[in-house]
Structure formats: C-alpha cells, structure tokens
Amino acid sequence: MSYHIVSIDAPDCSLSCRDGQLTCKSKEGDRSVPLEDVAAIIVTSFSASIHSKLLLEAAKQGIGLVICENFKPASLVLPANRSTDTLLTRAQAYIPAQLKERLWHKTIDAKCRNQLTLATEIAPGDERLERLAIYANSRRPTKEAECAKLFWRIYADHVAETDGFLRRRDGDGPNPLLNYGYAVLLSTILQNLFAIGLDPTFGICHVVRERSTPLAYDLMEPFRPCVDWRVAQWIRQNPGIENPEVTREFRQWVTGFPLEKIDWMELKLDVRGVIEGVTRSFREAVTTHQSGPYKPWTRTTTKWDG
Structure with a gap:
C-alpha cells in the first residue's frame, strides 16, 4: 500500500x-x-x-x-x-455548498481554539482569556473575527509589548516575521496537497484569484498559531528590538517549526506529519461527500512545546 x-x-x-x-x-x-x-x-x-x-x-x-x-x-x-485521472478533481470542483460550509466551520473552530490555547500559554493571567474562551467555543457567525481581535490584542501586550501593534501584512513590529513564517507554512501545506493529488485552486472559503491557491490558505488556518508561537519565542529570546527584521538567523529558526512536536488524534507527531494527516482527512471528506472524515488540527493541551 x-x-x-x-x-x-x-x-x-x-x-x-x-x-x-x-x-x-x-x-x-x-x-x-x-x-x-x-x-x-x-x-x-x-x-x-x-x-x-x-x-x-x-x-x-x-x-x-x-x-x-x-x-x-x-x-x-x-x-x-x-x-x-479527473475523479478527485471533479469531486473538488463540485463540492456541495452545505458540505463546504461544514468543512469551513470545522476549520475555524480549530483555529479559534488553537488561538485560545496559545493565548493561555503566553498570557496565563490575562483577564481577556475568559472572553476569548467564550468566543472560541461559540457558534457565532463572527467568531473568527472576534477571536482574532482579542488574540492579537493579547499578543500585542505580551509578545510585541506595544500598544500600537496591529496584525497587518504590510505592518511593522513582528509583522515581517509572521509573514515569513506564514509563507513557510503555506509552502508546507502546498507540498502535501500536491503530494496526495488535491488541487489547491479549489478552496472551501478563500476567494479564488489569479495564480492563487485558496485551498492551501483554507487548510493552513488552524496551523497559524504554530507560527505565532515560533515568532513569540524568537522575540522573547531576542529582546529590545523594536522592529525585528527577517535575518538569516531568523529564517533558519522559523523554518524549523514544521519539525516541532504537537498533539493530534491522540498521537504526538511533528507539525509536518500532522499537516499530512489533515490533508489526507480532507481528501477523504471530499471523495466521500461527508464532513466527518475531516480532522483539522486542534491542540488538546494548553502547554506549547519549544
């Protein structure tokens, strides 16, 4: 086999x-x-x-x-x-809207819960954690935006250590470090999508644009906190830098995060192995037209390694 x-x-x-x-x-x-x-x-x-x-x-x-x-x-x-062999491509191209919605809800639920566990790790006494937990475990249609807003405020106070930090692609502070880390994560997702035959141009939520890969952006959402944590570690080990730069040393540091151990499905695997498992589970969900097989990564403990 x-x-x-x-x-x-x-x-x-x-x-x-x-x-x-x-x-x-x-x-x-x-x-x-x-x-x-x-x-x-x-x-x-x-x-x-x-x-x-x-x-x-x-x-x-x-x-x-x-x-x-x-x-x-x-x-x-x-x-x-x-x-x-176009069977899988056809299955991806014609995913029913209801199935897309269920798959996306599972993805966002996992992302929000992972943001909660990471926020708990970096700021265990923050009073905003209770509100973040309510949002992360709710069925609110705006939960992704609400969780992100709270999470980045906590991140700003306890990692960036500045009131002016905003998570933006073209922003300053830790933003360049986060952008580079997300690019590494995106590449890792794409590697696995191509390897198991999934076409990354057929997504479940992200908008299709020219030369874009919306499915990779969809599936990477729950793994973003892995990058956030890696960047937080780097900043804490290199204090006093107001606008951190993407140096050669940082690139070597952040590209190692796919080898960090995380929990998934009662197993302890490296991030790269979990990404493979998640993409395989998504493939099964697409081919069976059921959301059940899809198992997005959700951290089962609040303790982050590294």
Missing part, C-alpha cells in the same frame, strides 16, 4: 531506484525505502540530483514528485495515468 510521503532535504544528495527501492545517497549515509510503499516524493533539497531511473519507476508506481525552490513547490512531475 502506498502511504509514505517522503521528504528529501539533505544537501548534495542523489536519488535513484534500485531493486524496487527508492535510494537516497548523501554525506549522512545511504537510506532506502520500498518504492511500493511511497505515495509521493517531496524534494526540498537545494542540490539534489535525480536519476532518470527513478522518474521511470515512480511513474510505473503512480508516484508524484514535488520539486521545491525555497520550500515552495516549483514543479510537479506526475505519471501520465495519474495526471489524467
């Missing part, structure tokens, strides 16, 4: 196939995995070489290759039979 999504990030590595095994040779040693157990291969290494033998054998096994630049998917290599 093909179930592994193999991520290749070792520098100066060589990928090939021998005796039915995907092989990776690098300075760290040689590793291999049965090709029949691989669902997709994601290459984020900046200097990997790929043997044509692997491309041919991967095509025979129905395995897709996602080749990334700066962690963002730049090329998708699919077997001919897989690229012409």
